[in-house]
Amino acid sequence: MNQEEKRIQEQRKAARKTAVILAVIAVGFFSWAVYIVVKHAT
Amino acid sequence: MSHDITHDGVADHHDHDHKPKGFVKRWLMTTNHKDIGTLYLIFAFAMFILGGAMAMIIRLELFQPGLQFVEPDFFNQMTTMHALIMVFGAVMPAFVGLANWMIPMMIGAPDMALPRMNNWSFWILPFAFALLSSTLFMEGGAPAGGWTMYPPLVLQGGHNVAYLVFAVHLMGISSIMGAINVIATIMNMRAPNVGYLNMPLFVWTWLITAFLLIAVMPVLAGAVTMLLTDRYFDTSFFNAAGGGDPVLFQHIFWFFGHPEVYIMILPAFGVVSEIIPTFARKPLFGYVSMVYATAAIAFLSFIVWAHHMFSVGMPLGAELYFMYATMMIAVPTGVKIFNWVATMWKGSMTFETPMLFSLAFVILFTIGGFSGVMMALAPVDLQYHDTYFIVAHFHYVLVTGAVFAIIAGVYYWIPKWSGHMYNERLGKIHFWWSTISVNVLFFPQHFLGLAGMPRRIPDYSTQFAEFNMWSSIGGFAFGLAQVFFIYIVWKTVRGGEKATGQVWEGAKGLEWTVPSPAPHHTFEDFGPVDLDKMAHGKTH
Ligand code: HEM
Ligand SMILES: [Cu+2]
Numbered sequence: 001m002n003q004e005e006k007r008i009q010e011q012r013k014a015a016r017k018t019a020v021i022l023a024v025i026a027v028g029f030f031s032w033a034v035y036i037v038v039k040h041a042t
Numbered sequence: 043m044s045h046d047i048t049h050d051g052v053a054d055h056h057d058h059d060h061k062p063k064g065f066v067k068r069w070l071m072t073t074n075h076k077d078i079g080t081l082y083l084i085f086a087f088a089m090f091i092l093g094g095a096m097a098m099i100i101r102l103e104l105f106q107p108g109l110q111f112v113e114p115d116f117f118n119q120m121t122t123m124h125a126l127i128m129v130f131g132a133v134m135p136a137f138v139g140l141a142n143w144m145i146p147m148m149i150g151a152p153d154m155a156l157p158r159m160n161n162w163s164f165w166i167l168p169f170a171f172a173l174l175s176s177t178l179f180m181e182g183g184a185p186a187g188g189w190t191m192y193p194p195l196v197l198q199g200g201h202n203v204a205y206l207v208f209a210v211h212l213m214g215i216s217s218i219m220g221a222i223n224v225i226a227t228i229m230n231m232r233a234p235n236v237g238y239l240n241m242p243l244f245v246w247t248w249l250i251t252a253f254l255l256i257a258v259m260p261v262l263a264g265a266v267t268m269l270l271t272d273r274y275f276d277t278s279f280f281n282a283a284g285g286g287d288p289v290l291f292q293h294i295f296w297f298f299g300h301p302e303v304y305i306m307i308l309p310a311f312g313v314v315s316e317i318i319p320t321f322a323r324k325p326l327f328g329y330v331s332m333v334y335a336t337a338a339i340a341f342l343s344f345i346v347w348a349h350h351m352f353s354v355g356m357p358l359g360a361e362l363y364f365m366y367a368t369m370m371i372a373v374p375t376g377v378k379i380f381n382w383v384a385t386m387w388k389g390s391m392t393f394e395t396p397m398l399f400s401l402a403f404v405i406l407f408t409i410g411g412f413s414g415v416m417m418a419l420a421p422v423d424l425q426y427h428d429t430y431f432i433v434a435h436f437h438y439v440l441v442t443g444a445v446f447a448i449i450a451g452v453y454y455w456i457p458k459w460s461g462h463m464y465n466e467r468l469g470k471i472h473f474w475w476s477t478i479s480v481n482v483l484f485f486p487q488h489f490l491g492l493a494g495m496p497r498r499i500p501d502y503s504t505q506f507a508e509f510n511m512w513s514s515i516g517g518f519a520f521g522l523a524q525v526f527f528i529y530i531v532w533k534t535v536r537g538g539e540k541a542t543g544q545v546w547e548g549a550k551g552l553e554w555t556v557p558s559p560a561p562h563h564t565f566e567d568f569g570p571v572d573l574d575k576m577a578h579g580k581t582h
């Protein structure tokens with residue numbers, strides 16, 4: 001594998017990690033909204 | 043393989059313009075950021091026409107007092123669907139289309155970070171809007187409770203609630219995936235020597251917008267999910283009789299809704315910040331302050347939501363807090379307007395169509411900002427609320443704001459996309475026709491609102507007749523102008539004067555270093571780029 005391909009792979013790997021973190025944050029906001037309402041309703 | 047530091051984005055050792063053959067391979071299964079950008083833009087255009095047709099029905103009914111053309115319930119369906127389609131189907135996808143096309147080229151990346159997810163983000167959208175639009179043909183018709191979907195009203199429609207909720211879920215998933223892609227691309231895929239403070243402002247505003255999307259689209263999804271369970275599974279999240287609270291829905295909705303309006307305007311700020319320096323032939327004034335102002339607006343957008351609820355009732359302290367917090371947004375917004383004007387100051391300006399639309403943006407968006415600050419005053423908003431004044435406000439910021447910026451962006455970048463120049467004379471006609479008619483359409487609505495005409499009502503008392511007639515005439519003229527725009531775009535794509543790679547004399551940025559039309563693949567080698575070619579390539 002040459003330099004260039006290696007960097008491409010590394011960049012894509014880092015991007016996937018970023019994406020997973022962001023997805024978790026998104027799920028967090030969803031849960032938070034539901035939590036607020038549930039807490040308020042009871 | 044060596045990296046030539048001054049390469050022009052297209053490696054010349056082999057042909058990079060091999061597009062996949064056949065419709066299915068090229069479009070349905072595409073992972074190419076440029077093709078996906080094109081799909082988004084075409085989709086947005088189609089929704090703009092559909093939503094626009096609904097607006098024409100609204101203005102037709104409001105041409106005269108009394109009920110002439112449509113049933114009141116159908117009128118309400120039109121106002122609701124018009125807003126949902128324009129917000130989620132036209133404006134947001136148009137900006138995602140611009141992001142897909144331009145962001146990778148602007149930062150020297152070969153494509154979006156997650157190309158297959160990119161394909162999903164787009165192809166979910168047609169299903170979402172097919173679901174939503176299908177309610178028009180159902181018994182009971184489409185949702186008619188307003189785009190804000192307040193319970194209990196929204197739950198009193200027919201079964202369209204389920205379709206509405208699922209459609210919103212799909213749109214939400216689509217834009218969250220799109221936002222994740224934008225952030226992952228900007229953070230990880232920049233050419234190795236491009237730092238954050240070298241990025242064009244369009245990239246910056248989109249980065250910040252994407253964070254807003256990730257924070258608030260899930261909140262909307264949560265809220266509508268609870269609407270769904272209230273409707274079908276006997277929960278009472280928002281039902282006072284069951285111990286729930288309908289006002290809580292409004293808080294949750296506007297926690298989404300206010301950042302949402304900035305989701306629609308921040309990328310517009312980005313587009314205009316690209317165009318004005320090009321045609322003023324000067325670098326953007328106050329680049330770093332633009333970045334900070336964008337971030338400040340984004341932050342403030344999370345803490346002002348209840349200015350949509352002054353008349354609902356809140357503790358006095360809360361009314362005061364939301365009033366002052368809202369007024370603070372005018373400060374970073376003012377910084378931006380100042381910087382745009384300062385960029386033009388002593389510039390050698392020319393007035394091609396993208397510049398004309400950008401100038402109109404600066405002036406007319408500011409009018410919308412002013413009426414916003416007026417409504418931020420809690421005591422007077424009790425009078426303005428739910429009148430045509432607010433309709434005038436948000437159409438100035440959204441039509442002469444967001445939509446004008448999209449149109450400006452299309453004129454600015456279409457030579458890069460298609461390889462052809464648009465016809466400048468037709469562009470100017472489109473500009474003047476749109477700008478005059480849009481003001482005839484929306485300016486009188488300020489007066490109607492101040493005089494007390496309520497929004498979302500198909501009939502009105504006779505003293506409002508004249509302004510409404512003018513507003514409708516402006517509306518029909520504006521609608522026609524956009525049909526003309528489609529013709530101009532179509533003509534440009536089909537042929538016309540060949541565009542150079544540089545396109546605009548004063549343009550600076552990596553996207554102008556590649557040929558026009560931009561080859562299917564650009565910046566494939568992940569190598570460093572020539573920072574001198576970037577508008578902000580020098581460190582600040
Ligand atoms: C200085 C900036 C702004 C201020 C102070 C402001 C303030 C306000 C206030 C107080 C309202 C509520 C009025 C009422 O319901 O009585 C409102 C409504 C609205 N604003 Fe703004 N606004 C600003 C900028 C914007 C921008 C940039 C956009 C979009 C691009 C926008 C879109 C809207 C929309 C869509 C509504 C109506 C929502 C609805 O009830 O359907 N505003 N604004
Ligand atoms: Cu707001």
